[in-house]
Amino acid sequence: MRRRDDAQERILKSIHELYERGPSPGAGSSTSRTSIGLLDIANDALLRVKCFKPRKKVSAMIIGNHSAGKSSFINWYIGESVQTTGVAIETRGFTFVTSGRKRETLKGDATFAFYDYLEGVQNVEGLNANIFTEISTSKEKNFSCVDIVDSPGLVDGDMCYPFDVAKVIESLADHVDLILVFFDPIGQALCKRTMKVIEALNENHADKLAYYMSKADQVEKEHDRQRVLIQITQNLSSRIKNSHAFKLPTIYLPRDDLTVPIPNAIEEVCEDIDRAIRLTVQKNLTTMKEDCTRIEDRIDQVIKTNELNKKDNLKRSLRGIALMLLGWVFLFLSIYVAALEICATPVIAHGLRTLLPRVPQLEGLLPREGQIRWSGIKHGGAYSLSASLITYFVIQYIKHVVWRLHTLLTKKELARLQQYKRYIAGFMSIREGLYKDYFAQLHQS
Ligand SMILES: Nc1nc2c(ncn2[C@@H]2O[C@H](COP(=O)(O)OP(=O)(O)OP(=O)(O)O)[C@@H](O)[C@H]2O)c(=O)[nH]1
Ligand SMILES: [Mg+2]
Known part of the structure; x- marks a missing residue:
């Protein structure tokens, strides 16, 4: 073991x-x-x-009627009296019983800090003063792998709880792995509040629920015990979901002085906890x-995306360079047309003819008197200049869009990823x- x-x-x-x-x-x-x-x-x-992050421990919550033996079961399981027990309403709040190196009791705030999944109930009014953690050094059974949550006993009538018990139970149910429901045979088995909570829990957590008739040694006669079992079963049948898997073992804390051989399935509770631990181990693995x-x-x-991006960047750069060269062609063309048009203005043309009378190429550049260049189109120079400038800017824009490079991983980042791969293999x-x-x-x- x-x-x-x-x-x-x-x-x-x-x-x-x-x-x-x-x-x-x-x-x-x-x-x-x-x-x-x-x-x-x-x-x-x-x-x-x-x-x-998978949790280090399994958690099991015990709910049930007042005086059903919830706290006594926890004390028995861990072999230490961490929880107060008795016939009066003993447990008024929630207690997380967990194993640790030092015996300690943590109050509300510390408990909320210890169990981050309690965030959802942190603001429930009145809970802070009624939630505790009991750390025990016990190494009994599988206690080192399980946190057991003790809950306030559920009673009908005028009992006034300092906070909304049903709400907190339902909220904790989302996070625990197992919910043990204790019914005691005397009087409390049919508590309406318990039934309502069970009905609500069955909506979303039917698989986590396990039912027991606790303190079975209090009913010594077999037919009385059968009667109580039938009564509880009948009450539950309309409220539970997976009724085909329904079990109601009779349990009680082992005692030496028992003369009547009442069957005790308390080991089944331990087995249910063990099963939850095994499932969690498998699930975590x-x-x-x-x-x-x-x-x-x-x-x-x-890494693959980075390789593809590298190739794509090369393609984009080639396209960008081609567009840049094409842009330059149109830029030079614009400068050439602009130069032609400036030279053609009467003042500059006259000045050039006077200054450079013997340059034969000059006549090719300058219009003769009354001549309209650009295939006879009036203002053809301005049109050509505009067209080549517009083309230049359009090319610039396309180049800007096309030559946009992906950010690549640095050598350091690539090395880090390769290192991660080795870690993961480890x-x-x-x-x-x-x-x-x-x-x-x-x-x-
Ligand atoms: N005969 C018998 N008495 C038990 C058994 N388990 C607990 N008791 C007694 O039942 C009484 C109530 O037990 P608790 O453990 O305080 O019950 P509880 O469910 O925690 O009660 P609340 O905290 O008030 O909800 C105590 O006097 C225990 O000694 C059992 O298996 N058999
Ligand atoms: Mg109790």
Whole structure:
């Protein structure tokens, strides 16, 4: 039993650390000297892959009627009296019972900080003063892999809760892995408030719910117990969704003085918790593989896009240079036409003829008296100049659009991506090792 606990705890912890900090030194991978976590890689600005850190522990919430034995079960499970129990209404708030290195009690604010998924209920009025964390050093059963949430007993009538209990239970249900519902056989089994909460939880979390008839040793006669079981089953049947998988084991805290052999399925509760842990271990191992594959694919995609961009940049540059040369042709043409037109103005033409009387090419440039150049088109020079200038500017614009280059990865960035690929390969091999450990412990148990 202990071996199995250790392996599961180690796997959950290792996966959590791989996401947060990367492999610890000596984890048997080429990446062991790095301190970069899977999340750091996923969140890199070049990649931006959405990943969530798997939780280190499974959480199980216990709900049920007042005095159903919820807190007593937790104390029994961890082998330590962290929760107050008794016939009065004992538990008035929510308590997260978790394992740690030092016995400690955390109040509202610290509890909200400890469990980030409580963000959704942080503003529920009156909850802050009624939410706690009890850290216990217990190593009993699979406690090191599970956080157990104790909830206030549900009662009908005038009982006034300092906050909206049903709302908080429903909100926590979104985040816990298992919801244990305790019905005690005496009086409280038919509590309307409990039934309403169960009905609401069945809407979205039917698979997480497990029902038990607690304190079964209080009903010594078998036919009385059967009657209570039928009564609870009848009440639940219209409210629960997966009724084909419905079970209602009878449980009670083991005691030595019991003369009547009442069947006790309390180990089934432990088995349900163990199953949730096993499922979480499997789920986390699968999630890690999927995340690694997604990050690897993204790295390949970024490198491939960079290669394509490089080729495209070359094409764009060639087109840009061609357009630039063409633009120059039209620019020179515009300058030439402008020069011709300036020389053709009477004052400049006269001046040129006087200054350079013996240059024969001059007559080719200057119009004879009364001659209209540009194939006889009046203002042909102005038209030609405008046309070539407009063409020049249009070419400039097209060049500006065409010669726009993609930003390429720098050598440093490319090297970083290649390094990430090596890290991911390292993560995958560590994960393989964890999977082997998981199967080994399955065969041993
Ligand atoms: N006979 C018997 N008594 C039990 C068992 N479990 C708990 N009790 C007793 O039932 C009473 C109520 O137990 P709690 O654990 O305080 O019940 P709870 O569900 O936490 O109650 P609230 O916090 O008020 O909701 C205590 O006096 C316990 O000693 C059991 O299995 N058998
Ligand atoms: Mg209690």
